Amino acid sequence: MQNITDFVKRVVVYLAKKSAGMEANTACPFIGYQPTEPKAVKKLRKF
Numbered sequence: 001m002q003n004i005t006d007f008v009k010r011v012v013v014y015l016a017k018k019s020a021g022m023e024a025n026t027a028c029p030f031i032g033y034q035p036t037e038p039k040a041v042k043k044l045r046k047f
Contacts, residue, residue, distance in 0.1 A: 020044055 024044040
């Protein structure tokens with residue numbers, strides 16, 4: 001049971017990092033709605 005819990009935690013962390021990285025490199029398609037990003041997410045930018 002412990003192995004499954006650790007695996008699920010690792011998968012959730014991986015997906016969260018990938019999602020944050022993708023969001024850091026894209027702009028919001030809706031005009032006027034782009035909330036400010038946290039500094040940690042800004043560090044994930046590729047440009």
